[in-house]
Amino acid sequence: MSIAARLAAHSSELAALNDQIDRSYHSITEKDILLDVAFKDDFVDNNPYSSLSIYQLNQKQKELDEALRILNDLWLVKALFSEIEVSFDPFVSGSYVCDLDDLHSIVTNLQKAEDKNVELVLADIAVAADIATQLAKFREDFVAKLDALFDLFFPGPSSVNVQIIVNGQSEITLSDYIEFCNTHGTRYAESYIHEKFHIRKRTWERELLLPLISQKSSLELKVEGPLNTLVVAERADGNDAYLRLFLESVLSFVAFVNIVDIQSLKQFYSTMISNALVETISKNIESFMTDEAQLTAQLVQAIDQFAKTGWPMPLRNVFVSTDKIHESLQRLYLDWLGDKYINEIRTVFLEPKFLALLSETSLHEEIVEIEAPIAVAVPEPREPSEDVAPTRLDPENANVVEPEEDDWNEAWGSDLDDEIPHTKVKGLNVKADESDDNWDDNWDDNWDDGEPEGAPQSPKVEKIVKSAEPQSSTVREDVNSTPVVQTTETRTSMRSSVCSALASVLDGYDSESMGADPQLLLQTILSMALISYPPVTQLFLLLNDLSSLNNTVLLKAVSDEWLHTKQALFEKILAVVADSMVLTDSDQEIDVHAITEKIFAPVNELYSKDLFQTNNYEFKNLLFQIINLINTLAVDQILGNNEISEHQSEVYTKLLQGLQFHEGEIMGRLGENVTKLALWPKADQMVILLNNHLRDIMKYFYDSKLYACSTEELIKIIKSVFIPSELREQCINEIIEIRNI
Numbered sequence: 001m002s003i004a005a006r007l008a009a010h011s012s013e014l015a016a017l018n019d020q021i022d023r024s025y026h027s028i029t030e031k032d033i034l035l036d037v038a039f040k041d042d043f044v045d046n047n048p049y050s051s052l053s054i055y056q057l058n059q060k061q062k063e064l065d066e067a068l069r070i071l072n073d074l075w076l077v078k079a080l081f082s083e084i085e086v087s088f089d090p091f092v093s094g095s096y097v098c099d100l101d102d103l104h105s106i107v108t109n110l111q112k113a114e115d116k117n118v119e120l121v122l123a124d125i126a127v128a129a130d131i132a133t134q135l136a137k138f139r140e141d142f143v144a145k146l147d148a149l150f151d152l153f154f155p156g157p158s159s160v161n162v163q164i165i166v167n168g169q170s171e172i173t174l175s176d177y178i179e180f181c182n183t184h185g186t187r188y189a190e191s192y193i194h195e196k197f198h199i200r201k202r203t204w205e206r207e208l209l210l211p212l213i214s215q216k217s218s219l220e221l222k223v224e225g226p227l228n229t230l231v232v233a234e235r236a237d238g239n240d241a242y243l244r245l246f247l248e249s250v251l252s253f254v255a256f257v258n259i260v261d262i263q264s265l266k267q268f269y270s271t272m273i274s275n276a277l278v279e280t281i282s283k284n285i286e287s288f289m290t291d292e293a294q295l296t297a298q299l300v301q302a303i304d305q306f307a308k309t310g311w312p313m314p315l316r317n318v319f320v321s322t323d324k325i326h327e328s329l330q331r332l333y334l335d336w337l338g339d340k341y342i343n344e345i346r347t348v349f350l351e352p353k354f355l356a357l358l359s360e361t362s363l364h365e366e367i368v369e370i371e372a373p374i375a376v377a378v379p380e381p382r383e384p385s386e387d388v389a390p391t392r393l394d395p396e397n398a399n400v401v402e403p404e405e406d407d408w409n410e411a412w413g414s415d416l417d418d419e420i421p422h423t424k425v426k427g428l429n430v431k432a433d434e435s436d437d438n439w440d441d442n443w444d445d446n447w448d449d450g451e452p453e454g455a456p457q458s459p460k461v462e463k464i465v466k467s468a469e470p471q472s473s474t475v476r477e478d479v480n481s482t483p484v485v486q487t488t489e490t491r492t493s494m495r496s497s498v499c500s501a502l503a504s505v506l507d508g509y510d511s512e513s514m515g516a517d518p519q520l521l522l523q524t525i526l527s528m529a530l531i532s533y534p535p536v537t538q539l540f541l542l543l544n545d546l547s548s549l550n551n552t553v554l555l556k557a558v559s560d561e562w563l564h565t566k567q568a569l570f571e572k573i574l575a576v577v578a579d580s581m582v583l584t585d586s587d588q589e590i591d592v593h594a595i596t597e598k599i600f601a602p603v604n605e606l607y608s609k610d611l612f613q614t615n616n617y618e619f620k621n622l623l624f625q626i627i628n629l630i631n632t633l634a635v636d637q638i639l640g641n642n643e644i645s646e647h648q649s650e651v652y653t654k655l656l657q658g659l660q661f662h663e664g665e666i667m668g669r670l671g672e673n674v675t676k677l678a679l680w681p682k683a684d685q686m687v688i689l690l691n692n693h694l695r696d697i698m699k700y701f702y703d704s705k706l707y708a709c710s711t712e713e714l715i716k717i718i719k720s721v722f723i724p725s726e727l728r729e730q731c732i733n734e735i736i737e738i739r740n741i
Contacts, residue, residue: 070123073116077131080113084138088145097152098145099170100180106142107184110135143192146185149177150196157203159229160259175261194264201265204257208232209269212249213276215242219249221256230256243287246280247298251305258309266311274314277302281329282336288329334513338520341509345521348501349528358533358541360497364548367488491617499545506549522553536565540615566622570629573602577633581655590651596658599630603666620670624677627663631679634659635686639713644720649690656683681708689717694731701735711739 049057087106089096098106114135120128152164153174163173178193185192208230211217220231230252250273257265281288281299288295306313348354502525509518525546533542546558580595603626612619638644638652660674660683667674674680685706689697697718700706706714715732722728 066123070120070125073119074127077113077116077120080109080116081134081138084109084113088138088141097148097166099166100172100176101170103142103145103180103184106138106145107187110138110142113138143185146181146192153177154200155227156229157207158232158256159227160256161226162228162259163226174259178260178262193262197260197262197265201268205269205272209253209272212246212253213272215246215280218242218245219252219256221252228256228259243280243284243291243295244298247295247302250277251298251302254302254305254309254311263310266309270306270311270313273311278332278336282333285329285333334516337509337513337516341505341521342524344505344508345502345524345528348498348505349532354498354532357497357501361494361541362497364493364495364544366491366493368491369486369488492615493544493617494539494541494614495544495548496541498541499548502545503549506551518551519553522551522557526554526557530561536562537569537609539610539613540618543618544615562618566625569602569622570626573599573626573629574633576602577630581633581637590654592651592654592658595655596662599659600662600666603627603662607669620672623666623670627666627677628679630659631663631677631683635679635682638686638690639716642720644690644717649721653687653690656687659683685709686717689714690721694718694722694727698731698734701738711735 049060052060084106087102087109088098113131117128117131117135120131149164149166149172152166153161155161161174163171165171181193208219211232212219216234218233220233222229222231253269253273257269288299303313305311348357506518506521509516509521529542529546533545536542543558543562546554577599580598603623606619606623611622634655641648644652660680663677663680664674667676685700685708688700688705689709692700697706701714709717714735718728718732
């Protein structure tokens with residue numbers, strides 16, 4: 001059989017088979033399939049989801065959807081990585097420089113890839129760690145591309161391009177680059193642009209600004225297209241030429257920094273430039289005045305440039321207007337000069353120089369002219385006689401009638417015949433209490449302490465004579481006509497070499513500033529001296545040195561300091577006296593000696609210090625004031641007792657005499673007489689009042705031996721010591737009558 005016949009036979013068989021299959025297909029129903037055991041075993045039993053519920057199938061569907069989403073994210077990350085790699089180097093040349101469009105695309109794709117990787121990390125996908133590693137590498141490549149652009153903008157240490165062209169076509173300006181770095185650079189490198197300029201600004205400071213400030217070089221800004229270069233040149237000879245060149249150089253440097261226009265750079269350089277301008281202008285103020293037109297114009301131009309470009313320059317506050325430029329320059333010069341000499345003052349007080357100057361001392365003597373009253377010798381008072389009445393002056397008869405037996409009132413004056421100066425006490429002002437009649441105003445002016453010896457003249461009183469029929473008593477006491485004599489005293493004080501060093505500083509400032517107010521210098525001296533010198537409770541060097549500078553401000557300051565020190569010492573003594581002078585009316589024996597020893601213990605302590613050796617005058621005044629204070633407290637306690645018994649009179653007498661004993665010792669060590677103490681006469685006269693009968697007291701009164709006590713004090717003591725009687729009232733009335741004349 002031929003091949004064709006065989007093919008025809010097979011074709012017929014195939015057609016028959018197809019018809020049979022077609023008939024079988026159309027005859028099969030769904031029920032036949034479900035009931036077919038063989039089909040069921042092969043299809044239903046082998047399906048893993050056949051036994052799952054609807055809920056379980058739904059969960060499986062969600063898992064499949066999540067897996068599909070993750071696959072899509074991975075595909076997207078892969079695509080983003082491919083785009084980033086192309087943006088970094090589209091030509092795979094290895095030297096491609098990205099422009100800002102490329103960098104924007106890289107930033108965008110990096111952000112998208114990072115966001116997707118965050119989702120992968122949350123989904124706990126193992127590949128997320130590898131993706132994070134690749135992202136870190138891309139960030140490093142991104143910073144490297146920024147560095148490449150930075151190097152193009154700043155090709156040298158003193159040059160900057162305001163615009164560059166990359167890849168032969170893309171233009172990038174410096175401002176756009178800085179703005180892009182501020183916006184996106186920090187995301188991938190912390191403070192990228194500030195870190196880059198931190199290194200650059202130090203280079204500019206070291207190589208450009210400091211040589212200019214130190215006057216070793218000048219600067220000139222050269223512009224060649226987009227390239228700006230700050231050229232360093234050696235300093236020109238000649239002071240005037242350099243001043244002009246200095247201002248031009250400052251303007252060039254400011255213009256160079258303004259190209260970058262970063263505020264942190266302006267803040268960094270502003271103080272340095274401002275101080276340099278102040279110092280240079282102040283040192284060359286005469287040149288400014290000589291070349292007024294050009295230098296002033298350049299200075300104004302610099303100030304305007306600072307203001308327009310946002311430089312926080314303190315110099316702008318100095319030169320407020322061009323029409324007052326000269327006044328501003330003078331103020332600036334004085335400020336600079338003040339800083340210069342304040343530094344010199346600080347140098348004086350720095351150790352060990354200060355200690356060396358303080359140890360170099362010298363003794364200075366000062367001869368002072370003073371007025372001292374003329375001394376008048378007075379005999380001791382006689383015991384008064386009971387049958388002899390005081391002589392009086394008859395106002396109706398000008399003749400003075402003397403009693404035959406009595407000449408007790410022929411001599412007038414004080415029994416204190418030592419000389420006392422006619423000066424005022426410095427510091428504590430201790431006075432006797434004044435009565436209402438004010439008869440003794442200024443009575444003891446001549447008994448003030450602290451001056452060389454003189455003698456007081458007793459109160460000038462007309463003689464009192466007894467008339468045949470006494471009608472009135474007339475005693476006039478003229479305290480304003482005491483004759484005085486000119487004399488001198490020598491005062492010694494020790495000074496250290498610190499005062500000469502400070503005087504040199506003040507003289508230098510006065511010379512250079514043409515007599516400007518040295519207030520700041522004086523305040524600096526005072527503040528430094530108070531913390532550097534030994535306290536004035538040990539020695540008087542602080543007081544002596546600052547007083548020797550002959551400046552009223554310093555004199556007042558050290559006087560106040562000394563006054564405060566004395567007040568503290570007086571308070572200490574007041575506490576001791578208040579604790580010691582507790583005298584009662586009991587018959588118990590009181591150790592007055594121990595009391596006075598305790599009272600004068602703080603005074604004796606002063607001798608263990610170097611106060612007298614460093615300033616004898618101030619030391620004497622201090623002791624005089626302390627002793628007067630002690631006497632005042634003692635007298636006030638006596639006056640405050642309204643009823644003084646005989647026992648108390650004895651105690652008070654011992655107390656006053658004990659105080660006078662110690663005072664005499666102290667005054668002897670000083671080489672002075674006790675009559676220099678303002679309160680000595682009153683204390684002495686208190687002893688008379690406490691230890692004499694009324695008639696004897698009146699004898700002393702008419703002899704002017706009770707002049708230190710006021711009328712009120714005399715009456716107070718008499719009433720406290722003596723019981724009421726006709727004689728007591730008569731004496732009181734006579735005292736009032738005579739004192740009121």
